[in-house]
Amino acid sequence: MAKTLLVNFLLLALGGSRLWAQTRTITGTVTAYEETGGFAGVAVLVKGTTTGTVTDVNGKYSLSVPESGTALVFSAVGMETVEEPIGGRTTVDVKLKSDTRQLTEIVITALGTKTERDRFASSISTLDGKNIAKTGETSLLTGLSGKASGVLITRNGGDPGAGAYIQIRGQNTINGNAQPLFIVDGMPVSNASDNIGTAAGNGIVQQSRINDINPEDIERMEVLKGASAAALWGTRAANGVIVITTKKGRNTDGKVNISFKSAVSFDRVNKMPPLQRSYGQGSGGLYNQGQRNSFGDRIADRTGGSDTFVTNPTAPGYQGFVTFPDGTQRYAITPGTAANPHGGKNSRETFDHTSDVFQTGHFTDNNLSISGGNDRTTFLLSYSNLNQEGIVKAFSSYRRNTARINVASQFTDWLRVSANVGYTNMFSSRIQQGDNVDGIMLSGLRTPPDFDNSYYVGTYTNPAGQVFPNAHVSYRNPLGRDLSTIYSNPVWNINNNRNTTDVDRIIGTLELDITPTPWLSVTGRTGIDNYTDNRLVLLKG
Numbered sequence: 053m054a055k056t057l058l059v060n061f062l063l064l065a066l067g068g069s070r071l072w073a074q075t076r077t078i079t080g081t082v083t084a085y086e087e088t089g090g091f092a093g094v095a096v097l098v099k100g101t102t103t104g105t106v107t108d109v110n111g112k113y114s115l116s117v118p119e120s121g122t123a124l125v126f127s128a129v130g131m132e133t134v135e136e137p138i139g140g141r142t143t144v145d146v147k148l149k150s151d152t153r154q155l156t157e158i159v160i161t162a163l164g165t166k167t168e169r170d171r172f173a174s175s176i177s178t179l180d181g182k183n184i185a186k187t188g189e190t191s192l193l194t195g196l197s198g199k200a201s202g203v204l205i206t207r208n209g210g211d212p213g214a215g216a217y218i219q220i221r222g223q224n225t226i227n228g229n230a231q232p233l234f235i236v237d238g239m240p241v242s243n244a245s246d247n248i249g250t251a252a253g254n255g256i257v258q259q260s261r262i263n264d265i266n267p268e269d270i271e272r273m274e275v276l277k278g279a280s281a282a283a284l285w286g287t288r289a290a291n292g293v294i295v296i297t298t299k300k301g302r303n304t305d306g307k308v309n310i311s312f313k314s315a316v317s318f319d320r321v322n323k324m325p326p327l328q329r330s331y332g333q334g335s336g337g338l339y340n341q342g343q344r345n346s347f348g349d350r351i352a353d354r355t356g357g358s359d360t361f362v363t364n365p366t367a368p369g370y371q372g373f374v375t376f377p378d379g380t381q382r383y384a385i386t387p388g389t390a391a392n393p394h395g396g397k398n399s400r401e402t403f404d405h406t407s408d409v410f411q412t413g414h415f416t417d418n419n420l421s422i423s424g425g426n427d428r429t430t431f432l433l434s435y436s437n438l439n440q441e442g443i444v445k446a447f448s449s450y451r452r453n454t455a456r457i458n459v460a461s462q463f464t465d466w467l468r469v470s471a472n473v474g475y476t477n478m479f480s481s482r483i484q485q486g487d488n489v490d491g492i493m494l495s496g497l498r499t500p501p502d503f504d505n506s507y508y509v510g511t512y513t514n515p516a517g518q519v520f521p522n523a524h525v526s527y528r529n530p531l532g533r534d535l536s537t538i539y540s541n542p543v544w545n546i547n548n549n550r551n552t553t554d555v556d557r558i559i560g561t562l563e564l565d566i567t568p569t570p571w572l573s574v575t576g577r578t579g580i581d582n583y584t585d586n587r588l589v590l591l592k593g
Contacts, residue, residue, distance in 0.1 A: 077114060077115070077117070077142065078114075078115050078116075078117050078142055078143070079112070079113065079144075080112070080113060080144040080145045080146070081110070082094045082113065082126060082145070083146075084150075089111065090108075090109070091107060092107055092109045092110070093107060093128060094113075094127070095127050098121040099121070099122065099125050099135065101118075103121075123138060126146050126148060128148060130151055131148040132149045134148060176277075177203070179196070179273040179274075180272055181267070181268075181269075181270035184270060185268050190438055190450065190452075191259075192263050193205055193218055193260055196218075204219045205218050211448060212440040212448060212450030218232065218260075220275065220292035232275075232289070232293055233293045234294050234296065235285070236265065236298065236474075236561075237297065237561045238561055239577070240285065240288065242583070243260055245261065259555075264452070264476040264555065265454070265474065266434070266454040266474075268421075268434070268436060269299055269474065270299070271297045272296075273297075275292065275293075275294050275295075276289075276292060276294075298458060299421075299423075299434070300430060300432055300472075301424060301430030303430060304424045306424070308424040309424055310420075310421070310422050311420070312418075314417070314418045314419070315416070316416050317414065317417075318413065318414045319442075320412050320443060327405075327497065327501070328346065328501070329501040330350060330352070331501075332346070332350075332397060332502045333502060333503060333527065334346075334349065334387070335348060337350075338388035338390075338395070339387060339393060339394050339395045339397045341384060341385045341530055342528055342530050343528075344527075344528055346499075349397070350393075351502055354394050354397060355398045356398060356399070356400050357399065358398060358399065359397055359399050360385065360397075360398060361382070361383035361384065361385060361396065362383055362384045362386060362396070370384065371383070371514075371531055371533060372512065372513050374510040374525060375510055375513070376510040376525075380507070382510075382531060385397055399502070402501040403505065403506075405497075405501075405505055408496075408543050409492055409496055410445070411443060411444070413443040413448075414441055415441070415450075416437075416438070416439050417438045418436065421434045422434070429459070429461040431457070431458065432457070434455070435454070436452070437453050438450070438451065438453075439451050444483055446483070446547050447481040447483055447550050448483055448546070449479075450479075451479045451480070452476065454477075455475045456473065456474040456475075457472075457473050458470075458471070458472045467564070467565070470562075470565075471560070472561045473560040473561075476555070477556055478553070478557075480552065481551070482551050482552075482553075483546050483551070484545060484549060484551070490545060490549065491545075492545050492546060495528075495539055495540060499542075503530070505526075506543060508525055508541040509532075509544060509548075510523055510532055512533060520532065524537045524540060524592075525541060526540060526544065548590075549591050550588065550589070550590040551587070552587065553585060554586045555584065556583060556584050557581075557584075558582055558583070559580070562578050564576045
């Protein structure tokens with residue numbers, strides 16, 4: 053038994069000696085022809101294996117090489133790769149030469165051909181689609197803001213999906229339209245933001261149609277500034293060009309890639325203008341119900357308690373009354389005089405007109421992408437659903453659903469066909485804002501601090517006993533006597549006035565590339581950009 057154990061031990065020892073003898077240590081120094089001293093950071097690999105090391109700060113290396121290793125491969129960024137046979141050597145020194153070939157940035161011309169950026173006459177800014185999508189903006193144009201030099205983007209308003217004005221530096225025109233031309237996958241598309249309405253544009257902010265494109269579908273954007281941009285696309289490009297290239301499928305050796313991305317964001321009013329809360333409705337230090345000014349009596353000097361109304365139909369100043377949905381009734385209040393600046397106004401209560409109108413807005417954005425392909429055919433399918441509720445209560449929303457399919461196939465060595473089709477359905481609801489007489493900001497900022505805007509509609513009964521239901525009530529029309537809704541209560545506005553847009557749009561291109569010989573290429577491209585824009589305007593009053 054003891055002999056057997058001894059033999060086994062000897063065999064194991066001999067086997068270990070054989071394994072140890074299968075590797076050898078190679079050392080050396082790597083230098084560069086153009087420089088003196090060692091070359092640090094050079095990768096040294098045994099050819100055909102993953103065994104390797106890197107040179108130290110002096111360009112030296114030491115590597116254990118198996119008996120089967122026949123050559124070492126030396127590589128570094130900006131240098132030519134060198135393959136050096138080992139033979140029977142234990143020291144291998146090499147010198148590396150600079151690789152004179154350099155990477156050049158490529159741009160896509162109007163015809164879809166590639167050219168080096170340095171040979172292109174226009175000034176070009178290139179943006180990666182990821183940098184636009186990660187801004188968290190729901191619209192393409194606002195996502196572009198601040199990403200390209202010389203590009204001015206002004207948002208038209210804070211409504212969900214609001215349009216934006218874009219101007220490339222140095223472009224001016226006497227007709228007021230200095231927006232650039234947009235190209236999507238080689239085809240010009242519309243960026244119209246028609247504001248159809250009444251005087252002063254009716255206070256409604258319309259969308260820019262380029263925002264129909266889902267930012268997650270964009271591979272890259274190129275901003276062209278210069279005269280040669282017009283040479284490529286004609287006079288429409290006189291104000292510059294923004295070229296959008298959508299994502300395409302890639303050769304994945306038949307594998308399918310599935311990607312899902314979801315985002316949630318919240319919006320709120322950052323800051324409101326400071327409003328005075330010391331003086332009541334009226335002017336000259338005297339309270340006056342229904343007066344447009346807010347420099348009446350001092351609210352703090354009032355007696356407190358309930359207001360004194362003119363409820364007797366035979367009393368002077370009787371104007372009837374308004375009944376609100378909760379049963380509350382409001383009558384006229386006696387105006388102030390020099391002897392009694394408060395008149396019948398006793399309450400010291402003031403109201404927050406901001407909370408009547410504004411809320412915390414939010415949006416959710418879900419994106420699904422499926423792509424793949426082989427050496428002949430590639431494809432990409434994508435779907436996006438965006439839902440946004442604005443910071444204004446009630447009718448302030450934006451919904452966008454987009455679907456895209458991009459397919460390319462190399463039918464023969466000389467024929468390649470590609471198709472890119474995108475569909476968008478967009479619905480938005482907006483309110484009037486700004487300084488027009490039905491805008492929420494005009495009356496919202498002018499409303500006296502002692503008037504409650506939450507009572508915005510009621511049934512008015514005049515002194516003759518006539519009844520008028522659904523009467524509009526505001527600080528200038530506190531009883532609903534005036535049947536007009538001019539200078540409307542902002543709460544009335546957001547709950548009654550509607551302005552909606554429903555858009556269906558399809559953008560598609562079909563391209564044939566024929567290469568009969570290596571020196572001749574023929575490209576044929578056709579496309580469509582068609583959309584319907586249905587708008588509904590409802591103004592009660």
